[in-house]
Structures are given as C-alpha cells and as structure tokens.
Amino acid sequence: MPNRPFETDPNARDYQPIVTLPPEWLPCDGCGLALPIPEQVGPPRELTSYERVLPPDAPPLVGRPRPRPFFTTMSRCTDCSARSEQAAALVKQYPRAIATSEFSFHGSHAVEQLERVLAGLAIIEQAPTIKNARAMHLLMETMLPATSAILWSSRFAPVALRDAKSKTGTARPWAHLRADDATRMRQAYATWLRRRTEVPRPHPHPDGSGCYICGIGEYVAETTGAAWQPVRLNPGVLGGQWGAPVVEAHVCADCRAVHADIGAWGPTLLDKLVLQAAGVQPLADAHDLQPNGVQAWGTTGRKRPNPTPFEHVNLAQLADDVRSGAFL
Template structure:
C-alpha cells in the first residue's frame, strides 16, 4: 500500500510498508497477507481524510479499508474470553457470547492505553466487571485505530498510515477522558463488595456448587444425604452460599425444597419468589433427580464435579434454559434434572 507519497504524517504516525496493514486496535504495523486482512466498509465525509492520500471523494461515498490484528491485541482477546468464562451472568446479560466478548475486549483496549489491563481479571465480581463495561466500553471503542475510519473516516485519517508504537494515535483529550473513566471505575469498585471464595476444602457451596459469593458470609451447614438426593448414613458437611442460605430460610429446613428454591432463584426469572404472594410458584415445582452438589460428589465411584463459576453451573445449560422458559411462562416446573 502506498503511504501517500511524501506527505507529512502527524507526530506518532508513520507510513506503512508494502505488505503491511495497521492493527485495527492499537494501530501498529502488522505484516498481513491480503487474504487475512480485515475489511471494513467506510463512508467518506466532507473534510474527512482519504485513503493513501488519494483525491477527496464526495460526501457519503463508500469504500473499503483493510486492517490487520497484531499478536498483542489477539492475546488480549483471549484474556477477554477468560474473563467472560468466569462470569456466565454477564454472558447471559449480553445475549450472546460474541457480544459479551466484544464488550469486554473494548474494556481491555481502554485499559491497554493506560497500561492497566491487569486490573480486569476473572477474579473480579460480576458487579465490578459490569461497572467496567458501563464506564470503559465506549472509551475503548473510541480509541481503537479502526475508529478513525469506520463507520465514517475522521479528518486526517489515511489508510496508508500506522502508529509508530501501540496506541500512539490516541490524542491527549482522549487519554484524559480514559483516565477520568478509569477513576470512576476505581471509585465504583471501592464501593462494591469483594468476591469471597468458599472457605470449605471442597471449594464450593454444598448445594449449588458455586465457588464464590459477591460479599456476605458463607454459612456452615450439615444435612442428611437422603434429604438432598444423596446416599449413605454419614451427614454431608460444608458451607452454603448466600443464595442457598436464603433458600433454606425460605423453605424452613435443609432439604429438597430448599434445593428447588435455590435452583429457581438462580435461574433469575423476574417476579418469581417463594415467600408467599401471587407469584409464589413454590407448590408447583417438581424437579425429579435434583441433587445437591455435595451429594453428587459424595456418591461412591462418581467422578468429582468441580466447583462452578455460577450457582448450579454443574447442571447442563440446555436443562437450565428449558427450566427458565417454563418459569417465564408461569407454568411451574416439572422436569428431570
């Protein structure tokens, strides 16, 4: 690609060499085969920049720009995948895995400009990650190299240019905005409850198997195996997360009803409760085969089920989705788990 002749580049930018494309995120030059380049449809506007120093195009004209993706930015996408995997609730709220990944990757790009990507980790609480998405996602999208071109090309942007170093194209005003957004996120995190891991040696809630809670306290508990779908004379001992402890309080005892209350609460269907009232579906729940996580792991010869990133995560996604659909229709639940 041409760098537009001997045109003077802004400070921090340089011309691409033949066979190179600018990384769509950080802007550095990336050797990229043409069949591996990413293509974007962009719109020219009056006063905008134009590809390779070519003659101006009329306002509203469409053309294609090609970009690459450097190894560092590719690795950051893997970090986004790890964060999303540790927060299934955020994936559900996003509607699709690809959407959740896109949002978290934008947050990480914003943090990359500030050199703070290590601040967003899988160990953060759901609230902390959601706060990062709300406060930093738009900032991360705006500082990407591709934002100079798509959907409308910025004034002075040229396809034949790239950043001398990662993110060097980000101007002072944008960096100040990033720092302010980052500061708001730090303040938000300071007011959030910390993620607390299960203190039990098993590593998970004895009912739902979740490995952490967002604040609150774990409750020590002991129950007969037969009461929660298990076998044997020895009681099961462990800890309950806040969700399962509340389910036990609502049910009035440690047992199968508390298991069902906990599972349905974890499904997150609005308006469903078990404390009495018009939307109380407690009497309509019949979940055959539902067993506590501790009971599953106590079964002789059974392969151990690892602690979960979310309550009842050891139950198949398809089963939980089917149960959620039944609840949304206020049909009650009658199913094999």
C-alpha cells in the same frame, strides 16, 4: 520496537504519529501499529467504510450525495491478539457480567467490547486483577464509555473519520489517540477503583413509590444510579389501559437487566420476570409458557410498594399452575 522505515521517537522533529504504510504492511486493527508481514498475526480482515461527505451542519436529506464506500485491510499485532484471547477467557468466566446499565453483551460481541476495556487499561498502564463478577460488571460500566472508540478500526467503521485514510497506520501503538482520551480513561479507572470498594446498601425508589414493573420499593446497590433508572413506558403493553399516555417512571436494576436481554418493555418481559419471581422459570422455559393478564405494578393503581417483586400477582397460584401443567 524493530526498525521501521519511519521515525518512531515521539520526541524527534520529523516524527508523525500516523504514517503511510509501505507495500504489504498492514495496520493493527486495535492499536493501529504499522506491521510488516512477519508481525501480522492471523488472517487480514477487510473493513468497509463510508466517507463522511457532508459537514455536520448540512441540511438533512436536501441534495445529499450518497456516501462513498472504501475498503481498508487490517491485521493484528501480537499484543492486541493476546488481549483478545484474554477477553475471550474473561467472557467465558463471567458471561453475565459483560454488561452495562443499558446493554448486555454476548458471544463475540462481548469479547469485542471487553477488548476495548482491556486495551484502555493497557494504555493507562493498569492491569487490575478481576476477582469476581461484580468487579467485572463495574469495570465494564465505568470503562466502556471511555474506551468505546479507541481502536484504530473505530476510525473507519461504519463511517470513517474525516482524516481516516486507507493504507495508513501508526508509528507507535495507540499514537492516533489524543491526550484527553487517556485522561478520560484514567478518570474512568479511578471511578472503578472507588465503586468496587463501595458497600452495597438499600436505596429507596427516588419518589418513594415502587419499580413500575415489579413494584419493589428499594433495591440493594452501591449507588442510587445503579439501583434505579428513569425510563419512558407505554402502560398499554404492560397490562394497563390501551391508549393510555406514555409515562415517565423508574425501574429497578433487575428489571432493567432483563430488558437489556429482551430489548423491549412489554408482555414478553413481564412473563419472564413474573415466572422468575414465582420460581418456575426453568419449567416454563421448557414449555415456552406465556402467562396471561400479568400487569406491571405501575399499571395497577397501587401506591404502596411491594416488599418483594410482583407481590401484586398471585405467584403461588402461578407456580402451582406451571407445575401441574395447567398451561399445557
């Protein structure tokens, strides 16, 4: 590391992990490293932060002052810039794998999330080779929760930490992190190493019935948690009786993945899934078709699970209708 006007040896008596920046220096928005002008990569960017003005136990909405904004300018170091390019290349290679069990990420958002994961791997000195989409998806699933707040910029946006101050940076890369941050990342990485070698196998529905949406009774995955997710659903928007109480049910990973793209458990999700099951999704998309009267399996009153998704729907007739133009 080039000479700095502050101590960079963590074993030195006067070492401080977070330092005040000299004039014209900027922090890296990733690792936090204080950067002189020659080491700043790309144009600076300004973050708007809001001060955390009340203690966590303050009564809500009673005499609460408005959060005060302040602005912090950041740049990027060479290593973090290269990591961003690596993330962009991986997103292009595995566009559908940049996801967790609850969320799918796309475009620049996918790059940003993957950057955090790659940064976490660099911090714990790991550089695994990603050979397929499954390995990438598992890496996101296991590492993202442990790396979601590790970036220097995470200290400032949208609400700043109490000790986050503009015109500061770190004496060494990632010096703002605590020892337990690295511990969590090592544990997450160990989980990924274990899960990527697990052989997928059929996992039956947790209570022996079927996915509330498509009705299948078992799902092939590494673990039960990867196959089934508990959710709260409104039967009235899924083909059931209006006014029926909210139910707690399990859905399979395929239905959950479509929900991550659409964002709601409702008729749009049912239409997309049933057209996929009928094998006519591309044709339907071409004409923006919306089948009517599709029911989620859980609203039909059936007890026996479906051997294949949406077998309780006449998929053959639906496919014929789409191909013949009956919806047009």
